[in-house]
Amino acid sequence: MNYESIFGTTASAINGGATPLNLVQTSQPAQPMATVLCCNCGVPIDGTAGLSMCYDCIKLSVDITEGIQRESTLNFCRNCERWLRPPNAWVTASLESRELLALCLKRLKGLGKVRLIDASFIWTEPHSRRIKVKLTVQGEAFGSAIVQQSFEVEYVVIAMQCPDCAKSFTANTWRATVQIRQKVPHKRTFFYLEQLILKHNAHRDTISIQETKDGLDFFYSQKNHAIKMIEFLSTVTPIRTKKSSELISMDTHTSVRSYKFTFSCEIVPICKDDLVCLPRKIAKASGNISQITLCNRVGNSVHLIDPITLDQMDLQSTTYWRQPFSTLSNSMNLTEFIVLDVEFTGFEKGKLALADVTVARSSDMGRNDISYYIRSHLGGILHPGDTVLGYFLSNVNFNHELWDTLDQSTVPEVVLVKKSYPRKKKNKGRNWRLRRMAKEYNTMEDMGSSMSTKQRQIEQDRVERDYEIFLQELEEDPELRSTINLYKSGNKTNRDVNMADAGTGIDADLQMGEAMETDPHGGESIDDDSEDEGSNAGSLPEVGLDELLDEIDELTLEDGYLEE
Incomplete structure (x- = not known):
């Protein structure tokens, strides 16, 4: 078969009858590239680029x-x-x-x-x-x-030092201050508030922090920074705010005035585990809840619970300040009881369960056989032999106007608050620590000048006791721990915050919570090895490693990078 004639015919048809090109083209020989030798190392390079050295020699001889x-x-x-x-x-x-x-x-x-x-x-x-x-x-x-x-x-x-920090060491340089107060006999609320401020970095714009008798003072260089702090406080605590201003100077030619602003924030004086007697009007407006309630939690509102019926209510700050009232008793007046028997009623609401509990005071054990048959909301965690803390209301008389209006026949003899756990000794410590703010103690030093050495020691012991109770509450309440940041201790020696050397409230230090040798409620410390010998059936809850943050992630530059 003549393939050439067939291909030629086909190509002629495609090209419209034009003469077809040959199928096999003869390749033309490539033109030789002009090369020159590198003047330094002699390697052939392209001569058309106009270079006399190769790329490697250029890198060695030229510094761009x-x-x-x-x-x-x-x-x-x-x-x-x-x-x-x-x-x-x-x-x-x-x-x-x-x-x-x-x-x-x-x-x-x-x-x-x-x-x-x-x-x-x-x-x-x-x-x-x-x-x-x-x-x-x-x-x-x-x-x-x-x-x-x-x-x-x-x-x-x-x-x-930046100019803003330099002003913080000079008197009368602030333009706005936020005064936080709570009239309670302990400082656990401010310990918790301190952790919330550190977690959300709400103290970033603070130029100075001073501690007073009933609270803290935050100083700012601008009014907007103080308003931002107040907005944060209103989301985490029930407060009421008052504003005042003081004229510093005025330009008579331009009518420009300079003011200092003071924001007074008062926290509702109700804390966790407090015994509260509600006014009758507020109790009826909240679903006819009992007037005797327990404070279960404090957020932007006060969460109250009836320990007998598990009825709950949220007391808003506006409702409280419309008709203020004081608590019947606080957690410093808790009494220790021993659980003798527990009978579940079958009624549960969330994590709480009602049970009929038979308890006796620890001080009565071995002296008499007096016991109390009560109903409690702690039925889900109590077992015979446990130690529990509660308010002993039998034959008690409170100097409280709302207490006098109650029907005493409806008041329970004992109100259980929380389960008590054996405490670790001081030498065992904790596997976690908290971050602390450094504060200026100028106000405390001025106040302390009129205090005797014994009074100062009493005040210091009270603060340490309140801080230890706060650490114990964190160990016992996982829900409370989830709202703050805890850090791994790394088995390091405990170190306290040097408040006197701290210049502003912006610096932070890591401080490990150190256990007290004695129980803050009056009992002696119990070793972990003595759990089987004691009457407590439960052991102290431990903070899991998955709840702790690495220390290096939260170290400040001064602590971890610029420290000499």
């Missing part, structure tokens, strides 16, 4: 990074943990963050002559006060050759 700084400085404020961005702006940036990398690049001179390809941090010792950055740049050499090179830049961190 010439004129770029290899050393620079960064200014850092220890108090507010901000970095200086010239000319006078102070920005917040964590270590090895994109914000800090951008600040480092802006401090380099001569970087605009080349093209930046990559930039990254190089690890340095935490206490070296050095930050190293590796840069990769591209630039032209000999007119047409593009060269890429990498080099390191070292920054020296210089500690200084």
Whole structure:
């Protein structure tokens, strides 16, 4: 078969009758490339590029990074943990963050002559006060050759004070203050509030913090910062706020006035585990709940519960301040009881369960056989032999106007509050710690000048006791622990916050909760090994490792990076 005639005919038809081209074309020989030898190493290179050296020799003989700084400085404020961005702006940036990398690049001179390809941090010792950055740049050499090179830049961190922090050490520089008060005989509310402020970083704009007898004072350089703090407090605690202003100066020509603003925030004086007697009008308006209730939880409202019927209500701050009343008793007056028998009623509501419990006072054990048959909301966690804390209302008389209006026949003899657990000894410590705010104690020092040494020691012991009770509440209540941050202790030696050396309330330190040698409710410390010998059937709840945060994630720059 003549394939050539067939292909020719087909090609002629496609080309519209034109003469077809030959199917097999003869390839033309490639033109030889003009090469020259490198003047340095003798390697053949393309001569059409107009270069006399190869790429490797150009990289060795040409430095495109010439004129770029290899050393620079960064200014850092220890108090507010901000970095200086010239000319006078102070920005917040964590270590090895994109914000800090951008600040480092802006401090380099001569970087605009080349093209930046990559930039990254190089690890340095935490206490070296050095930050190293590796840069990769591209630039032209000999007119047409593009060269890429990498080099390191070292920054020296210089500690200084920003203008805002410098003002905080000067008297009469604040423009707004938030005064938080709660008239209760303990400070556990402020310990919990402190943890909430640290978790949400609500003290960022604070220039100073002072402690007073019944609360804390937060000072701010701007009114907007104080209003922001009040909005945060209203979301976590039931408060009422009053505002006042003081005229400092006035320009008679422009009528421009300068004021100092004071915001007074008073927290509802009802705390967790307090015994509350409600006014009859409020009790009827809340579903006809019993007037004798327990405070189960405090958030932006006060959560009350009837321990006999499990009825619950939320007491709003506006409702309370419309008709204020005081509590019957607080957790400092709890009495220890021994559970003799538990009979479940079968009624449950959430985590609470009603049960008929037979209890006897611990002080009566071995002396008499007096027992009390009561109904309690702790039926789900109580067992015979447990130790429980409660209010002993039999033959008691409160100096309270609402107590006198009650029908005494309906008042229970005992109101159980919470289960008691054996406590660890001081030398065993805890596997977790809390972060603490550093405060200025100028006000306390002024007050302490009129106090004797014995009175100061009593006041210090009271604060330590309140803090230990707060730590115990965290151990016993997982729901309460979930609202704050707990950190791993790392088996380190306990260290207290040096309040006198702290300049502002912005600095923070990590402090481990240290157990007291004696039980804050009056009993002696019980070792873990003596659980089987004692009457307690349950053991102290332990904080799981999954609830703890790593210490390195929350260390401040002063503690973990700039500390000498």
